[in-house]
Amino acid sequence: MADITLTLPDGAKRSYPAGITGAEVAADISKSLGKAAIACEINGKFSDLSIPIDADSDFRIFTMKDEEQALELIRHDAAHIMARAVQELWPDTKVTIGPVIKNGWYYDFDRAEPFHEDDLKLIEKKMREIINKREPVTTEVWDRERAIKFYEANNEPYKVELIESIPGDEDLRMYWHGHWQDLCRGPHLAHTGQVPGDAFKLMSVAGAYWRGDSNNAMLQRIYGVAFRNKQDLKAYLHMLEEAEKRDHRKLGKTMDLFHIQEEAPGMVFWHPNGWTLYRVLQDYMRRRQIADGYLEINTPEVVDRKLWEASGHWEKYRENMFITEIDEEHANEKRVNALKPMNCPCHVQVYNQGLKSYRDLPLRLAEFGSCHRYESSGSMHGLMRVRGFTQDDAHIFCTEDQIAGETKKFIELLSSVYKDLGFDSFDIKFSTRPEVRAGSDEVWDQAEAALENAIKALDLPYEVDPGEGAFYGPKLDFKLTDAIGREWQLGTLQADFVLPERLEAEYIGEDGQKHTPVMLHRATLGSFERFLGVLIENYAGKFPLWLAPRQVVVASIVSDADGWVNEVVERLRAKGIRAEADTRNEKINYKVREHSMGKVPVILAVGMKEVEEKTVSMRRLGDKGSKVLGIDEVVAELVAEATPPDLRD
RNA sequence: GCUGCCGUAGCUCAGGGGUAGAGCACUCCCUUGGUAAGGGAGAGGCCGGGAGUUCAAAUCUCCCCGGCAGCACCA
Numbered sequence A: 001m002a003d004i005t006l007t008l009p010d011g012a013k014r015s016y017p018a019g020i021t022g023a024e025v026a027a028d029i030s031k032s033l034g035k036a037a038i039a040c041e042i043n044g045k046f047s048d049l050s051i052p053i054d055a056d057s058d059f060r061i062f063t064m065k066d067e068e069q070a071l072e073l074i075r076h077d078a079a080h081i082m083a084r085a086v087q088e089l090w091p092d093t094k095v096t097i098g099p100v101i102k103n104g105w106y107y108d109f110d111r112a113e114p115f116h117e118d119d120l121k122l123i124e125k126k127m128r129e130i131i132n133k134r135e136p137v138t139t140e141v142w143d144r145e146r147a148i149k150f151y152e153a154n155n156e157p158y159k160v161e162l163i164e165s166i167p168g169d170e171d172l173r174m175y176w177h178g179h180w181q182d183l184c185r186g187p188h189l190a191h192t193g194q195v196p197g198d199a200f201k202l203m204s205v206a207g208a209y210w211r212g213d214s215n216n217a218m219l220q221r222i223y224g225v226a227f228r229n230k231q232d233l234k235a236y237l238h239m240l241e242e243a244e245k246r247d248h249r250k251l252g253k254t255m256d257l258f259h260i261q262e263e264a265p266g267m268v269f270w271h272p273n274g275w276t277l278y279r280v281l282q283d284y285m286r287r288r289q290i291a292d293g294y295l296e297i298n299t300p301e302v303v304d305r306k307l308w309e310a311s312g313h314w315e316k317y318r319e320n321m322f323i324t325e326i327d328e329e330h331a332n333e334k335r336v337n338a339l340k341p342m343n344c345p346c347h348v349q350v351y352n353q354g355l356k357s358y359r360d361l362p363l364r365l366a367e368f369g370s371c372h373r374y375e376s377s378g379s380m381h382g383l384m385r386v387r388g389f390t391q392d393d394a395h396i397f398c399t400e401d402q403i404a405g406e407t408k409k410f411i412e413l414l415s416s417v418y419k420d421l422g423f424d425s426f427d428i429k430f431s432t433r434p435e436v437r438a439g440s441d442e443v444w445d446q447a448e449a450a451l452e453n454a455i456k457a458l459d460l461p462y463e464v465d466p467g468e469g470a471f472y473g474p475k476l477d478f479k480l481t482d483a484i485g486r487e488w489q490l491g492t493l494q495a496d497f498v499l500p501e502r503l504e505a506e507y508i509g510e511d512g513q514k515h516t517p518v519m520l521h522r523a524t525l526g527s528f529e530r531f532l533g534v535l536i537e538n539y540a541g542k543f544p545l546w547l548a549p550r551q552v553v554v555a556s557i558v559s560d561a562d563g564w565v566n567e568v569v570e571r572l573r574a575k576g577i578r579a580e581a582d583t584r585n586e587k588i589n590y591k592v593r594e595h596s597m598g599k600v601p602v603i604l605a606v607g608m609k610e611v612e613e614k615t616v617s618m619r620r621l622g623d624k625g626s627k628v629l630g631i632d633e634v635v636a637e638l639v640a641e642a643t644p645p646d647l648r649d
Numbered sequence B: 001g002c003u004g005c006c007g008u009a010g011c012u013c014a015g016g017g018g019u020a021g022a023g024c025a026c027u028c029c030c031u032u033g034g035u036a037a038g039g040g041a042g043a044g045g046c047c048g049g050g051a052g053u054u055c056a057a058a059u060c061u062c063c064c065c066g067g068c069a070g071c072a073c074c075a
Helices: A022-029 A031-036 A067-089 A117-132 A144-153 A157-165 A230-245 A248-254 A272-291 A305-311 A344-352 A400-420 A441-457 A528-539 A559-574 A588-597 A608-613 A631-642
Strands: A003-007 A013-017 A039-042 A045-047 A057-062 A104-110 A137-142 A172-177 A180-183 A200-209 A218-226 A302-304 A323-325 A336-339 A363-372 A388-398 A427-431 A463-465 A475-481 A487-496 A518-527 A552-556 A579-582 A602-606 A615-620 A627-630
Touching: A013 A022, A022 A031, A022 A039, A022 A057, A057 A067, A067 A104, A067 A117, A067 A172, A067 A180, A067 A200, A067 A218, A104 A200, A117 A200, A137 A144, A144 A157, A144 A172, A157 A180, A200 A230, A218 A230, A248 A528, A272 A363, A272 A388, A272 A400, A272 A518, A272 A528, A302 A305, A305 A336, A305 A344, A344 A363, A344 A388, A344 A518, A388 A400, A388 A528, A400 A441, A400 A475, A400 A487, A400 A518, A427 A441, A441 A475, A441 A487, A475 A528, A487 A528, A518 A528, A552 A559, A552 A588, A559 A579, A559 A602, A559 A608, A559 A631, A588 A602, A602 A608, A608 A615, A608 A627, A615 A631, A627 A631
Parallel strands: A003 A057, A427 A463, A552 A579, A552 A602
Antiparallel strands: A003 A013, A039 A045, A039 A057, A104 A218, A137 A172, A172 A180, A200 A218, A302 A336, A323 A336, A363 A388, A388 A518, A427 A475, A475 A487, A487 A518, A602 A615, A615 A627
């Protein structure tokens, strides 16, 4: 057999007989590399060590030191090993798919009896047994027919369905972890023992639809996480614990911000602290919008179905609307109303009052609009997904020529707002036409091009989400992540060529003729509820002073200092600082602890020394020490810091 | 909506077929203490709601309601 030449990453060339495997090359380079090797790369293709190499190639060996490749393989092999463990424990279980995801993997199974949390321990134990066997991972290429026959014989209908749905007729790769077999693209580790037995953990069981379609059967999904070593696993689990502490639902309780109760699922009862935070944010947004040329309006929340019929919501969105009926006995005629699920149709009504000229455009109508949507029970999540919420909504009525400019202007506003609120980066998704949509393809071409060009002109990174646009137009979504990495859509900008026409919005153009304006739906924060949820988690409750609902607590150390405490509070309040007195009969340690846990940014402690010197002892949240300062100095410092970023010099 | 788990005092949770428990919070008393929990006493619950099984249900079963995780959905 002819020799082949392998070129290593350092440029060294080695000759081997054709058909040699990566494993053999690794062992030839050094005995230790032979042991440490987990996979290889042949001409840039991530590959198994066991695959024969037939031609001259660039060649590279991966070991556990190559983090990206190692984690991919560990998680992927762990998925297979878990599936094998499950089938060994419960042979009637049918396997489906098990991909690698962030931090780990999942595998979906079909089994009559659902898995329980306790089963996870059993499965983990079985997995470690398989790992300890250090059984080789082998692979073969089969043609489709053979594979389908094999799975039919083994009563694995999901695998058959998978193969049948793979386009083309290329051959299939089959893998064996010891005796256990799975269809897989690969690559895989060399043997089961290469998965670190102490660096993985099965996390949870959940239902998941086969192929992500709710019309299909629900399968049992098991989630696992895996790392290269025990320390990394521990660090990850620790990170999760820390993230849980900043969960906005937890902080909402400890900071006394809000609650939600059974009688109004998905609706928020804002407490004084939370409402203060809400108002501070709303006041800030109001100033930013006015500065950007928006006109604030306010429109009804309960609106006759006629308007929703005209807008198309009655047909397309009714199942998500809260419908109200007037009791017939007490009404002259039966009217069916709906709580507005969005503000757009109402804004068009405001626009439609009076004849508009092209000189009026762009017309930016803004509303902190209270909306209600009947969200499905399983989708609600604290403040993040609620049924009653307030959008920082606005609709920009403009000409087609103005879309790009308005889009740019909006994204600049949004970036600046997010930065002021502590978010330096965010994700942008550009969603294009969905299958079910209103409007002609020409209109969609135009709308999509306008948005994409605007975002490109600003040179911001974005991803395209094909088919995820609204039924009336394409959109840009702006997303941030919560404490444990779940992504939430906040800001949005949606072009709409449909609604203005449906609701007969018009303007008189330069040519003296009537034209239909374009409508840009846009929200910067999205909804106050969701944004505050993300904001709470982002700051872990430790807000900058200007946002903190409780800014300063002035605490007495001895009751003889109460008079000075109250005086200090008065002076701070006179300057607009949210200050409270704590003159309770408790020790200063107790007060410091309590207000620290309540995330109050500044504690001013006052004892007899401060009374005599007209000073306070200032302690910042998270600091160990404190410093004694004159009252004027403290007031000036806190006032400067409590000034919202848009009002600073 | 679907799968699984959960619902006990204001909060965090223990218990579990036969007088409802703890810590914190709350009220009162003692204590005036210098930067993350001083001490004592007291009050507080139809164990999410309804039905069933049982001599007996907070506990077991079923049905609702709500929550959590994931899936689906998300203008």
